[in-house]
Amino acid sequence: MRTLLRQAAVIAGLALPVVHAGEVEVLHYWTSGGEAAALDVLKQQISAEGHQWQDFVIAGGGGGNAMAELQSRVLKGRPPAAAQIKGLDIQRWARLGFLEDLNNIAEQQQWDNKLPPVVADVMKHGDQYVAVPVNVHRTNWLWVNKPLLDRLNISAPQTWEEFDVAAEAIRAAGYQVIAQGDQPWQHATLFETIALSIGGPEYYQAAYVDHDFSALKSSTTEAVFERYFKLLNWITFDDQNEWNENTAKVINGEAAFQIMGDWAKGEFKNAGLTPREDYLCVPVPGTAGQFLFNIDSFAIFQLRDVENSQIEAQNALVQNIMSESFQRTFNQNKGSIPARTDMSMADFDACARSSMNDFLAASANNALKPSIAHGLATTGTVQQYFYEKIAELTATPTTPADASSQLAKAIRYGLYVIK
Structure with a gap:
């Protein structure tokens, strides 16, 4: 039933304006000036769609403090809609059954055609997308x-x-x-x-x-x-x-x-x-x-016993993160390059263009680690x-x-x- 509800929310979110405002709680540890400016891009896009962003901020570079707080919340049955999680720890949360299947959104937005395999593989558990990438550092x-x-x-x-x-x-x-x-x-x-x-x-x-x-x-x-x-x-x-x-x-x-x-x-x-x-x-x-x-990403948690508006808000978060407008503006502020490789880098600065060129070249030469x-x-x-x-x-x-x-x-x- 929860899967059917999510599928309906995805279709509605892609086809119609938001009718009911939902709240989306996001755990992250981006607190510096540049990081905060970058994240504001996403907050503004979510707000423009009529949803309410709720910050769940845990300060501390590297995210160690954030992960301890996340574990406490999840074990109490109160996970956020999304949490900033990286790498193999995404797989750990997925194996435990806490993460949402995002394949419906991924198919609608054609993620497989837009993400390089090295990025897509990190976002998947088995053949299911369970997290969404925001960038490559x-x-x-x-x-x-x-x-x-x-x-x-x-x-x-x-x-x-x-x-x-x-x-x-x-x-x-x-x-x-x-x-x-x-x-x-x-x-x-x-x-x-x-x-x-x-x-x-x-x-x-x-x-x-x-x-x-x-x-x-x-x-x-x-x-x-x-x-x-x-x-x-x-x-x-x-x-x-x-x-x-x-x-x-x-x-x-x-x-x-x-x-x-x-x-x-x-x-x-x-x-x-x-x-x-x-x-x-x-x-x-x-x-x-x-x-x-290093890939910054948000793992998407299963939300149980919540209003449909919260599912819609969670879907809107995922869809916005993979949008070209977000990937461009966010990464221009954050200093990173887009996770998507189907975008023009013409509007990015010299460092970002160099980084994308080196990323693609290193990937081809087995020097991407x-x-x-x-x-x-x-x-x-x-x-x-x-x-x-x-x-x-x-x-x-x-x-x-x-x-x-x-x-x-x-x-x-x-x-x-x-x-």
Whole structure:
């Protein structure tokens, strides 16, 4: 009966104006300026259709706090209409029977023709769509204050050797080299980009996607840690730990670089800056032609014992997220690229056009890899053990050999906990 009700609501939503306003509660953790501006696009579209958006905001970069609150709500039988969930954790909620079958909407909007397989596969459980993607992020970006480097006659580094030379000059001139917050997920983001840079796509796949123990304990992992520990020497942690606070340091000219996903670009845009004039977006040294991806998505929860208007509002949310107008405007504000690959990128800035080109090229060359730091390569349990171990080794560095052994054991333990 609930399925028939939803099918009727989908057909009505696609064919007729909304008659009864419904409420749609959405759990998310987008609270920075650029993120909030992007999300406002979706709120406005839902409001324009006569529905009421109810924010369920849990602050905290990376979403760990949000997932704890979501679990509490679901176990009490009060799930939100949608929740910001990524990667393999979508599959976990679907296996438990909490997520809605979106195939009717997907067929109406022709998702299979608009989403690349790497995105569609993450949104599906078996052959059923259970989540809707809003974007694709690249995590291996180096954000650069261009005027600062110009004053020092420094080019954006393409290798780690060039980076070290630039870092010496930047520090000698009295500026911070790398702006980064002292948070586990930020350390993990930095580490995964170095892993891709030093080891390449095949090593990254084996160690951080397949969790092959021999790859994790290899000399390559030791080389990754050697570079990671060296890079920590160019970071000065302070009381500004949020990622957007550190993006602001690059924007304001206090720091030269930030290694961060392209959600950082939303902060540059929010500050009125222009890529290639005020700032640069370049691949992390050693990762040109490679792409670590993170997909923001909303898992759609089954709503029981609710008014039909709430089902209509939930359907409207899903339909709007996959609309071309939303995918364009949202991603222009967020800093990411559309999840859909059937859209023109002419209205996007230079960073976004570069990102889409690299995304498609990396996909064709087997250099497109899921982010472990952002939950696309593994489960939340393994990700948490990864976070904790990288944070511990950041605070108390050891030898590269010992560090690789500790990380391998931490990830293996995370896998055993799941089993």
